[in-house]
Amino acid sequence: MAKNRRLHALPLLLTGTCLLVAGEGSSPTARLTQALRAQAPAMGLGMLDGLRPGAPFRDRAGATHVRYQQTYRGVDVYEGVLLGHLDAAGRMAAPDPALQTGIDLAPATLLPEDRIRSIVARDLPAEGRTWPMACKVIVFPTRFQGGITWRRDARGYLKVDPRFSVGTPRRPEEYRWAYRVSAMQAVAGGLQATEYVVDGLSGEILRKWDGFQHGSASAQGTGYSQYNGTVAIDTTQEAEGGPYSLRDSLRATKPYPDPQGTGWPEWGGVGFQTVALDLSPLPANPSGTLPYLEAQNVWGDGGRFHWGLDDPMGVRGETAAVDAHFALGRTWDYYADVLGRTGGIDGEGGSPISIVHMPDADGSAWDNASWSPAWFVMMYGDGAANGSLTCLDIAAHEMSHGVMSYTAGLNTGEAQGLNEANSDIHATMVKFYLWGAGGKGAVVPDATTDPVLPDAELWSLGAQASPTGTPTRWLYRPSKDGLSPDAWFDGIALEDPHFSMGPASRAFYFLSRGASADPAQDTASAYLPAGMAGLGNDKAIRIWYHGMATKVADPHTDYRGLRVAMVAAAEELYGAGGPEAAAVRNAFAAINVGAPQGGKEPVQVVFPEVPHSPFVYPKVLVAPALEPVKLPVPRVANAADTGVEWSLGGLNVLVASGGHLQDGWFTAPMVSEGYGWPVKAASHEDPRRFAVDMVFGVGMDCDSDTETDACDLGALALANGGVNVYPAANLYGSARGVDDICLELFLEGFRNAFNP
Amino acid sequence: MKRLSLLLAFPVLALVLGCTAGNSTPQAPAAQAMTYTDPVTTPSDWKLVKDPSSTPTRLVLDLVGPSDGTRYRGAGFTLRTDTTQVHYGRFPDYLGNPTAYHGDGGVFLDRDATGSWDVAPRLQASGIKGDRLMVGIFQDTDDQAWSLAWGSPIDGAKARTCSTVVLRIALELDASAHPGTVALELLKARAIPENVGTVVDRKMVAIPVKVGVLDLK
Numbered sequence A: 001m002a003k004n005r006r007l008h009a010l011p012l013l014l015t016g017t018c019l020l021v022a023g024e025g026s027s028p029t030a031r032l033t034q035a036l037r038a039q040a041p042a043m044g045l046g047m048l049d050g051l052r053p054g055a056p057f058r059d060r061a062g063a064t065h066v067r068y069q070q071t072y073r074g075v076d077v078y079e080g081v082l083l084g085h086l087d088a089a090g091r092m093a094a095p096d097p098a099l100q101t102g103i104d105l106a107p108a109t110l111l112p113e114d115r116i117r118s119i120v121a122r123d124l125p126a127e128g129r130t131w132p133m134a135c136k137v138i139v140f141p142t143r144f145q146g147g148i149t150w151r152r153d154a155r156g157y158l159k160v161d162p163r164f165s166v167g168t169p170r171r172p173e174e175y176r177w178a179y180r181v182s183a184m185q186a187v188a189g190g191l192q193a194t195e196y197v198v199d200g201l202s203g204e205i206l207r208k209w210d211g212f213q214h215g216s217a218s219a220q221g222t223g224y225s226q227y228n229g230t231v232a233i234d235t236t237q238e239a240e241g242g243p244y245s246l247r248d249s250l251r252a253t254k255p256y257p258d259p260q261g262t263g264w265p266e267w268g269g270v271g272f273q274t275v276a277l278d279l280s281p282l283p284a285n286p287s288g289t290l291p292y293l294e295a296q297n298v299w300g301d302g303g304r305f306h307w308g309l310d311d312p313m314g315v316r317g318e319t320a321a322v323d324a325h326f327a328l329g330r331t332w333d334y335y336a337d338v339l340g341r342t343g344g345i346d347g348e349g350g351s352p353i354s355i356v357h358m359p360d361a362d363g364s365a366w367d368n369a370s371w372s373p374a375w376f377v378m379m380y381g382d383g384a385a386n387g388s389l390t391c392l393d394i395a396a397h398e399m400s401h402g403v404m405s406y407t408a409g410l411n412t413g414e415a416q417g418l419n420e421a422n423s424d425i426h427a428t429m430v431k432f433y434l435w436g437a438g439g440k441g442a443v444v445p446d447a448t449t450d451p452v453l454p455d456a457e458l459w460s461l462g463a464q465a466s467p468t469g470t471p472t473r474w475l476y477r478p479s480k481d482g483l484s485p486d487a488w489f490d491g492i493a494l495e496d497p498h499f500s501m502g503p504a505s506r507a508f509y510f511l512s513r514g515a516s517a518d519p520a521q522d523t524a525s526a527y528l529p530a531g532m533a534g535l536g537n538d539k540a541i542r543i544w545y546h547g548m549a550t551k552v553a554d555p556h557t558d559y560r561g562l563r564v565a566m567v568a569a570a571e572e573l574y575g576a577g578g579p580e581a582a583a584v585r586n587a588f589a590a591i592n593v594g595a596p597q598g599g600k601e602p603v604q605v606v607f608p609e610v611p612h613s614p615f616v617y618p619k620v621l622v623a624p625a626l627e628p629v630k631l632p633v634p635r636v637a638n639a640a641d642t643g644v645e646w647s648l649g650g651l652n653v654l655v656a657s658g659g660h661l662q663d664g665w666f667t668a669p670m671v672s673e674g675y676g677w678p679v680k681a682a683s684h685e686d687p688r689r690f691a692v693d694m695v696f697g698v699g700m701d702c703d704s705d706t707e708t709d710a711c712d713l714g715a716l717a718l719a720n721g722g723v724n725v726y727p728a729a730n731l732y733g734s735a736r737g738v739d740d741i742c743l744e745l746f747l748e749g750f751r752n753a754f755n756p
Numbered sequence B: 001m002k003r004l005s006l007l008l009a010f011p012v013l014a015l016v017l018g019c020t021a022g023n024s025t026p027q028a029p030a031a032q033a034m035t036y037t038d039p040v041t042t043p044s045d046w047k048l049v050k051d052p053s054s055t056p057t058r059l060v061l062d063l064v065g066p067s068d069g070t071r072y073r074g075a076g077f078t079l080r081t082d083t084t085q086v087h088y089g090r091f092p093d094y095l096g097n098p099t100a101y102h103g104d105g106g107v108f109l110d111r112d113a114t115g116s117w118d119v120a121p122r123l124q125a126s127g128i129k130g131d132r133l134m135v136g137i138f139q140d141t142d143d144q145a146w147s148l149a150w151g152s153p154i155d156g157a158k159a160r161t162c163s164t165v166v167l168r169i170a171l172e173l174d175a176s177a178h179p180g181t182v183a184l185e186l187l188k189a190r191a192i193p194e195n196v197g198t199v200v201d202r203k204m205v206a207i208p209v210k211v212g213v214l215d216l217k
Ligand SMILES: [Zn+2]
Pocket: A213, A214, A215, A216, A397, A401, A420, A423
């Protein structure tokens, strides 16, 4: 076939083919960099690969850790990371590589950036204004292509979220030139950030995901906060004799790092700043935000802000800003004084932005908060069921997402849940630190004094924002929310990360507080019936942070990998063979990850991946309604009896009726929308150990002749991009109608049923 | 020429060896070759005709569209045959995996994601359900020009005339097949017409596909 390539020249920027970068001195970090580059061939890197050091991190033992970004021909390699270490004496320790090896890409003329922006703009929902999009050339490993994001719908069914799902067939090449694009768009009243990877040669969207990670001259000003009483906050007088703003330049010492290179926000200066969203149309205010300004440096009135009633820029609006500003300062100090991270989120003092009074996507009150790694910004809603989501632990949760972006960078699958757990764990420690130690000193106490709160209240998240005091999550027993699992199982990555996080939070609770031997207690585990003793908050968080900052190289680290990292961290900090490393092993065993100290490996049930799956979580089996598909046979390790018991369920989601399961074959009923059916395979020998797979049943009879065949693909193609005329249903029940992801699901389901 | 006749001799040799292995039960002689007679057609017909790459044991059939110049955006059909005699053969898919039940003839081309050049359409499906082969290739009929905040307008895919090979399928002879005529039954055939934008109901149209006669000898 004739390819009519009308390409615009775009020279790929090359910085040379050597492994060296400019500006190397004789600092310890520079020596580490040199030494690692010398080792690069042994780690599988070639002449065209490079290593770009990030900000060095010095731990309390004096060791230095540097996270390197892998480059190839001078551009960043997606998820190519190397963690380098120097001990306190300056000797190099074995590095932890998570590198992409064997890249062999010739320089190429890529599609021009404006075309890439058009492709992204076309994929975005047709909504309000879009912020300028920066395009960055990267090398993309095709095994990360695709990706399905699941959401529970309002009724509790698992659905595909088409905004963040791509199912394009996996390319045969291992690596592609690609563009990394971060889009920020106004949707109804709020903002939506979407991250893209677009093929640099074909323009195919290879991957996309939600850009928000949800949680849901210095002067002292006085703030009347809603959650923290009358507090001292650090503000800035913008000009001699002028007003003060909620800008803290005491902690953040460098300007907004502007990762998009778009100059946003145009008013930016040094100091983390708390601002409001400005919805006035372009070009009046290109930043889309408004700073809070007060002549007297007195802020807020301590009352609850009511979305739609109160003025976001008024005194009541300031109250939520005071809370967010205060909480960020406290969290910053906790990272600096307890954990030694003086440079805040990026470790270099870069100034983040906090936007308060962020509405929901439909313009109503938003019951969430978020961090956007690509935009270096935190956002806070005013709550629907809750009050403003600006209380201490939620703000600490969001800032911890920020720190995570610059340390382990966990994302995708189980790692995404571990990222959420990490945020809740630090948020809990910040509460102990502020309310137990007054936010001063280098130790996280085990109890609070001002106010005195019971464990059950401290080891939870979001209680302050709730009018009834009911938390959103419980670290010591995640299942108290009725949805989260208390222990790990294969398939937990099918859950939303705010549920799959549960076991990791629980493991940290056990590590700090121990586990009860009384099965009636919330703090007991069926996986560790004898219970365990805890190490206390201070030791536990030091092990945890040390593990995350210095042992986790791979951004896709899973529960088992995290256990390995935490054991190594405990051994490094407190010695091998000590009670600390044993406690880590026991805490993870108590959530069904690995063996307890001195115990044997538990039975483990794991589903193999679906071959050729275009999805990043490759254990989802798409099935046409009424057509039986064979589930993969799970592997059962460490068991004499490798048999399994099949059942429907295993995730706390509503399961649509009519699914038929027999002998590992599943048949979805005729559905008018796409639904996920979790299928559980539990070990005969130890039914506490099980794996969950997911069949996504899809109505594929698009021409309504009561059977599924290849002509249905034509009927679906007809509906794509035009008016949604697809009669029986669309494939996932999205208001957006038939979309690329529908076609991709059709192709995958058709192959699974008829051409496996 | 010489090489070809040598290859043809192999099944005969195998049969002789099979007999000397001591199988004394009398059996009907197995069929050794497939012959296909192309259908008689008019210029407006679609048809399944024998592809020159066919061998006696692998019959490749080409789906060819009308020669009257009508343009389409994709076509698909469901075929039934006697799978105790023959089975459906595989082809490499457009990524090179040898797992498809069809080969792309290269008639239907789509626009790539940038709208800049023609590519093989990604909407290709083939599979088997019992004795049926289901196959189709369709353009992604997102055919309207589009232009958003940036860049110049981009055209959608163009409909194509189908007078050459649209797609290929294959039938392979079973070792146990016996001589005789094998039914080839076309259960369903649909195409996407050119003018989808103006077809009010945006539906596919039924296409007449003429099928020839398959004999086993
Ligand atoms: Zn979160």
